[in-house]
Amino acid sequence: RVNLAGVLDAQGNAGTGSASSGNFSIDTKPPEVTVTISDERLSAGETATVTFTFRESVTGFDLNDVQYDTSKGTLSALTAVGTDGKVWSATYTPSSGIESAANTIRVNLAGVLDAQGNAGTGTGSSGNFVIDTRPTVVDRPPEVTVAISDERLTAGETATVTFTFSERVTGFDLNDVQYDISKGTLSALTAVGTDGKVWTATYTPSSGIESATNTIRVNLAGV
The missing domain is CATH 2.60.40 (Immunoglobulin-like)
Structure with a gap:
């Protein structure tokens, strides 16, 4: 906008009011994601739903962008939730014989784009979850x-x-x-x-x- 009050023409007439351009939008913010897991303590036979929620519609998101320790569990294929390109889910299945107190599932945002072509930066991570799929061993003396x-x-x-x-x-x-x-x-x-x-x-x-x-x-x- 231009404030015309301080502007004079050749005859000394001072401008009044202001003049404005049409509206325009700005989006230079990279994609962000929230990762949640439905169960923070997984035992043998259990699975959990992992949900990836982006703040806006994105493209280029697939399992190659998801980082986790594959020796401790596996993720199923991603399933889009709705049609707006913001939310995906997958099923996490812990491996057997695992006892681990520190686990996360992360998204590498570098390969994810929003509608304006902004590439994500850094990672988005779930909270910590615990895996305990080791069988219970009862130590009994010989009989x-x-x-x-x-x-x-x-x-x-x-x-x-x-x-x-x-x-x-x-x-x-x-x-x-x-x-x-x-x-x-x-x-x-x-x-x-x-x-x-x-x-x-x-x-x-x-x-x-x-x-x-x-x-x-x-x-x-x-x-």
Whole structure:
């Protein structure tokens, strides 16, 4: 606009009021984006929706502009929300076996343009989110079941004793087996299979014995 009050023509006439151009717009501001994630704590089997909201319509935005640690999770293809070219969403799926307290999803704005051709600068980032998809491990001590093939032994008979552990174990030997050696003897232990869970031994009763109460036990302290 021109303030005409201080303007004189050749005859000394002073101008009055002002004269204005037509309206024009200015847009030299680069694109900006807000990144949000629907779940800030992801566990096994869960996914989250990531939403990318630009302040104006943009072009050139695709997954190549999105930065995140691909070893910890993956993003699906982008889906436009509405038709104004401002909002996109994608599904984030965390990888299994991950425990990570610091994670973000960012947009590199350098390749994103607004309608006036202004290129974005810098990055826009989501807030931090946590991933914990590691399975819960319950630390339980070994357990064992002891079974004997014959519960009534007479002269000349033997029985197979089977030791079945709840999981693979080491350190198990005859020193861990407790029984009354005056009434019978156990042979050496024999592993059954290769998984470290099952062993057998042969029990031979002593001669001249009459006993109604007998057990074979395992001291688990050394296993």
